[in-house]
């Protein structure tokens with residue numbers, strides 16, 4: 001077996017072959033099954049996008065209607081999952097609650113009939129349908145309220161906002177949220193998708209696969225950055241303070257949250273679309289002062305780090321949109337997880353044909369022939 005050159009973080013090392021999405025980091029291109037993200041974001045919707053990612057084709061009207069019906073039907077949680085959530089500390093992070101609940105689904109449905117298309121479809125439907133309900137339920141419970149039941153008459157995005165805020169959203173913000181879900185659905189072999197692939201390669205159940213991926217997404221270098229960005233913008237506070245704040249960060253070699261990317265060396269195309277969504281919301285509901293801080297910070301970071309290919313990524317403007325939609329900042333990453341479940345499941349399903357366990361090697365840097373020293377002599 002030839003050992004390839006070691007690359008920290010597996011930078012540039014292909015871990016799999018996939019036809020689900022494509023990213024050109026130099027040109028700022030993102031395609032889902034060959035369709036440009038700008039095209040999908042302007043014409044599609046999240047469930048149609050999830051279907052495209054998972055089954056490889058845009059659904060016909062009948063296929064989409066059936067898929068939407070199945071998702072609506074499976075939105076409710078087992079009462080035992082809700083009872084389990086009642087024991088979670090209110091101060092716990094919603095991503096930890098979500099990871100626990102995703103894994104708990106495996107207690108009810110963990111059959112591993114991975115060669116059964118019906119089992120695969122049921123797992124896809126249950127996870128896509130129930131994860132939004134889990135996120136909203138934890139939000140209400142940690143406030144001391146009973147969770148509200150999903151509403152079968154509302155679409156995927158509108159129903160989540162309804163369950164979260166206990167009131168039906170206007171169609172416009174619900175549409176904006178649906179576009180956000182499309183933008184976050186898939187992004188080739190990012191850390192959480194890689195985590196899903198490694199877990200799936202042992203042929204465990206899809207609930208454990210998604211639970212692994214949720215845990216990985218939670219980190220501030222990955223999906224957790226969107227929550228950090230809003231905290232950063234609040235810390236900066238004003239447009240005037242952007243440059244003094246940045247100078248301090250750069251002097252301390254600090255990472256600017258929401259900037260930089262392993263693949264994109266130009267502005268993330270999703271950041272550009274999210275900016276347009278933010279501006280549409282501001283037009284209708286008034287401007288958010290942090291947006292001006294964000295725009296100024298983008299300019300200042302480009303002046304200082306643009307030469308290193310450090311530009312806004314998807315997490316930089318998403319928080320500004322979510323804030324305007326009334327989503328609490330520690331739910332930004334769970335919202336990312338709701339959407340990325342589509343991408344994780346698409347890769348899980350695609351890899352089932354591969355059926356090869358991930359088991360990389362290492363460059364050993366330790367010693368040999370070491371002696372066991374009795375504890376009295378250590």
Ligand code: SDX
Nearest residue numbers: 187190221222223225254255256257258259260261262313
């Ligand atoms: C997501 O992979 C995906 O596709 C992820 C994602 C998806 O859709 O799944 O796009 C979603 O996770 C977006 C990224 C969100 N994370 C952040 O915003 C956190 C801040 N960003 C960085 O931590 C960093 O840019 C990463 C983690 C995103 C990428 O890390 P890399 O590729 O390992 O880059 P690196 O840390 O090795 O940095 C390379 C250089 C370093 O400078 P030198 O030591 O070479 O001089 O760039 C600098 C870094 O210091 N750098 C930054 C920076 N990001 C990189 N400097 C300041 N601020 C930053 N944000």
